[in-house]
Amino acid sequence: MQFFGGSEISPSPPLPTASGNNGHMMYVFNRNGICLLYREWNRPLHTLNAHQDHKLMFGLLFSLKSLTAKMDPTSVDKGNLGVPQLPGQGCSFHSFRTNTYKLSFMESPSGIKIILVTHPRTGDLRESLKYIYNLYVEYVVKNPLYTPGTLIRCDLLDSTLDQPSENGVFDGSAGACRI
């Protein structure tokens, strides 16, 4: 998986655009399935309670990764279905679309999974996901008071994520500006 593609060490945030907020929800999971962050901006329908929703989301991603690794038409030797894949091992998906939403997914080499659920006609959000991962690294990982594996409580992160119209996070635009 091309996680470190590009020449910059920390990818720059996308250019601000005039388009509004496309984002419905965002999840961040660690490699053990613990939901570190869940943000919701526009979700009229809640099918399950929060805990079950997180477990279902993580389970769906785990199974989809297993499915894409097995279904990969370009690799000759694939593992068995259901075997947990290491981050970066095997083919992984980066998004799927239904008629009502689009889910964009990124997994870091350390197993941190970032999920964005947006409007179905959103473009490619891989750059935005890398940007969010960078925010996670800067505001959470480098925070000496944060214990890995626990819920993220960071006002700076929340306020940055809540300004998508300024940062253009949810419309897939790419550009250059300072973090």
Place this chain on the structure above:
Amino acid sequence: MAAIYSLYIINKSGGLIFYKDYGSAGRMDTNDSLRLASLWHSMHAISQQLSPVSGCSGIELLEADTFDLHCFQSLTGTKFFVVSEPGTQHMDGLLKHIYELFEGSCCLVGAMKFPLESVPGYGFTRGSP
């Protein structure tokens, strides 16, 4: 030229009823294709539960690093999905065309033949006119 790697048709219970490989690097044996088909059926259903708005009908397009998976679900619950090269166009039209061929040749005639057995969902008896 963009290529199609394989085609799957699954019935409304999630059982694989047709699988054809058109050129992937590693061929899958029958058991694996059966497992993948039922796994896809389950993932398709779960994706509807995670929708933020009502009216979700399941995954239509899955984009991975080395392939795209396009899925079409008919009103009867039969799912047609095709594994293709990333960025292949007009797969929706192709799937609908396959659906028309499938419905025309297999269901309306009344006698159905599938490579794999067990079609309890359709209510036809084999050999009926």
